[in-house]
Amino acid sequence: MNKKSLAIGIDIGGTKIAAGIVSDSGRILSELKEPVVLDQGPKGLIRQLNSIINGLLPLAKSKLCGIGIGSAGPLHAPSGSLLDPTNFGWKAGKVPIVGPLQKNFRAPISFDNDAAAAALAEQWKGGGGDDFIVLTLGTGLGVGVMVEGKTLRGSRGLHPEAGHLLLRPGDTSAPCGCGNLGCAEGLLAGSHFVRRTSQKVGRTLSAPEIVQAAKEGAPWALESFSEYGELLGEYTYNLCMLFYPKQIILAGSFASASSLFIPGAQRKLRSLLKRQNSTLRIMPKLRPSRLANRSGLLGAARLAFLKETYWLQ
Numbered sequence: 001m002n003k004k005s006l007a008i009g010i011d012i013g014g015t016k017i018a019a020g021i022v023s024d025s026g027r028i029l030s031e032l033k034e035p036v037v038l039d040q041g042p043k044g045l046i047r048q049l050n051s052i053i054n055g056l057l058p059l060a061k062s063k064l065c066g067i068g069i070g071s072a073g074p075l076h077a078p079s080g081s082l083l084d085p086t087n088f089g090w091k092a093g094k095v096p097i098v099g100p101l102q103k104n105f106r107a108p109i110s111f112d113n114d115a116a117a118a119a120l121a122e123q124w125k126g127g128g129g130d131d132f133i134v135l136t137l138g139t140g141l142g143v144g145v146m147v148e149g150k151t152l153r154g155s156r157g158l159h160p161e162a163g164h165l166l167l168r169p170g171d172t173s174a175p176c177g178c179g180n181l182g183c184a185e186g187l188l189a190g191s192h193f194v195r196r197t198s199q200k201v202g203r204t205l206s207a208p209e210i211v212q213a214a215k216e217g218a219p220w221a222l223e224s225f226s227e228y229g230e231l232l233g234e235y236t237y238n239l240c241m242l243f244y245p246k247q248i249i250l251a252g253s254f255a256s257a258s259s260l261f262i263p264g265a266q267r268k269l270r271s272l273l274k275r276q277n278s279t280l281r282i283m284p285k286l287r288p289s290r291l292a293n294r295s296g297l298l299g300a301a302r303l304a305f306l307k308e309t310y311w312l313q
């Protein structure tokens with residue numbers, strides 16, 4: 001009996017890589033986190049991934065079912081490539097990730113957008129149910145949409161890049177990595193919240209500093225979170241009108257600050273949904289993820305178990 005009950009999950013973010021061995025019941029047996037190597041271009045990242053996988057393989061041995069990789073986008077899952085990964089500081093173009101890796105490993109590699117992976121994790125172990133949206137709030141803003149138990153995709157195998165929906169078109173205070181002004185990501189990603197608050201205050205701040213200041217009642221910090229809550233309320237209203245989620249789950253590193261902005265976002269969202277709620281109750285539950293910022297890693301492993309999004313050779 002040699003049950004393939006383990007997977008290697010790898011979550012590639014804009015600043016960190018999380019990786020580990022995950023069992024088919026969703027237990028993380030081994031876990032590591034390191035800064036993502038982006039300054040040596042795609043080759044440096046491939047080298048890093050090779051070394052991470054080689055380090056984890058001996059722990060899984062013959063029980064390995066596969067390797068799942070969730071990555072910050074944009075990407076094209078069917079061809080195992082990143083597309084125009086300008087958020088990584090690389091020039092635009094198609095960057096194969098799975099092809100160069102698969103040559104070195106027998107275990108099949110599956111690949112998808114990190115927010116799609118997070119959605120799989122929230123459905124699997126996070127109490128997400130079958131109709132919800134997960135927002136990954138970190139360096140960027142990723143959006144995973146689960147409708148009637150299935151991860152929603154755009155056409156041609158593309159993941160919906162709903163972080164680039166325009167919330168404040170032309171807003172010069174919200175430049176986005178995609179080149180546009182006023183994308184939801186430029187306003188709601190944790191990194192952009194910190195950047196905009198720093199600009200307003202006139203000095204360089206970190207997220208923990210702003211959170212601490214808000215907890216101590218500093219008006220500038222409270223104001224920043226209040227604006228953030230309103231923007232998140234407006235943004236989630238737009239998403240509600242498209243997908244009618246029962247829950248909106250906040251994941252990613254910035255979700256740890258969510259007690260400071262969820263009440264404001266809920267108020268705004270409820271006020272915008274007033275009319276719709278009079279005939280059909282569609283106000284979703286807005287809450288932080290229960291997976292302690294591990295949805296990316298768990299979801300990447302889930303990709304490997306489901307064998308749904310295999311790279312097509």
Ligand SMILES: [Zn+2]
Binds near residue numbers: 163183186
């Ligand atoms: Zn954008």
